[in-house]
C-alpha cells in the first residue's frame with residue numbers, strides 16, 4: 001500500500017510502498033477515507049528530536065492519527081465491529097485491563113498505544129488499530145466529519161467543565177483545537193469569548209467561529225489587564241497554546257474561583273508568576289486534559305457535528321491527495337489555514 005513514511009531520523013517524509021497491516025487477534029484494519037494533519041504531526045515532519053525519539057520505535061514509521069474509514073479486515077477476537085463498518089479511531093488505544101483502565105479512565109491507560117505516535121498511523125491507504133480504540137460512526141456522518149471527531153473531542157471536556165453557559169471565557173491559541181473550543185463554547189451559549197493568538201488569520205477565523213473579542217497577543221502580550229477591565233474577571237480560561245506567557249495571563253484574567261483548563265502542551269518547564277496569588281489564593285480550579293474520555297466525549301462530539309452546531313466548512317481550509325503530502329505539510333506549518341485534510345480518491 002502507499003503511505004507517507006519517515007524512513008530516516010531526520011526532517012521530512014517520503015512517499016512509498018509498504019506492506020498492508022495484518023490484523024492480530026483484536027485488531028481492526030480500515031481503508032482510510034479521510035485523514036487530517038494535527039499539530040503533533042508537524043513535530044514528526046520537522047523532526048523535533050526529543051518528541052520523535054520518545055515515540056518512533058522503528059523505521060519506516062507512518063504518521064497520522066486523525067482519520068475515518070471503512071473496515072476491511074478484523075482479527076479473530078474482534079466482536080464489536082465488522083467488515084464494511086464505517087469507523088473512526090481514537091488515537092489513544094487502551095489495553096483495557098491496567099489500573100487506569102479499571103478506574104474508568106482508559107484514555108489514560110498505563111500501557112497505551114498512541115496511534116500514529118508509538119505505532120503506525122493513518123497517512124496511508126490502510127491503517128490498523130486495536131478494537132478498544134475503534135468507534136463506529138453514527139448514521140449520516142461523513143468520513144471527513146468522522147476524521148474531525150478526534151481533534152474536536154480534545155476540547156469537549158474542557159468546554160463542558162468550564163460551564164460556559166452565559167459565562168465569560170478566554171481561549172489562548174487559535175489553531176484547530178482553539179477554534180473548536182470557541183465554536184463549542186459558542187454553541188453552548190457562552191456570553192463573551194475572548195480569543196488570543198499571534199496570527200491575524202487565525203484571529204479572523206476565531207471571530208467567525210464565535211469569539212466576541214480577539215486580541216493579538218503578539219502586539220499585546222499582557223492581555224489580562226484589558227479582559228479584567230472589561231469583564232471583572234473571566235469565569236473560565238482554556239489554554240490551547242501551551243505558551244508560558246499566555247498561561248500566566250490566562251490565570252491573571254480569571255476572577256477568584258475561576259476555572260483554568262490546560263489543553264495545550266507546554267514545550268518546556270513553566271514559570272507561574274505570583275503563584276501564591278494566581279494559584280493558591282485565587283482558588284483557581286485547574287484541570288489537565290489528555291485526549292478524550294472514551295467514549296462519553298465521542299457521543300457529544302458526534303452530536304455537535306450531526307446537529308450542524310459546529311460548522312466544519314470554515315475549519316477545514318485545505319484538502320490534498322496523500323501523494324501531495326509535502327505541500328500539505330508546508331501549508332499546515334505555514335499557519336495560513338486551519339485543518340488540512342487528506343482525501344482518498346473516491347471520498348465518500
Ligand SMILES: [Zn+2]
Nearest residue numbers: 038040066151
Ligand atoms: Zn491530534
Ligand SMILES: [Zn+2]
Nearest residue numbers: 095098101109
Ligand atoms: Zn490500560
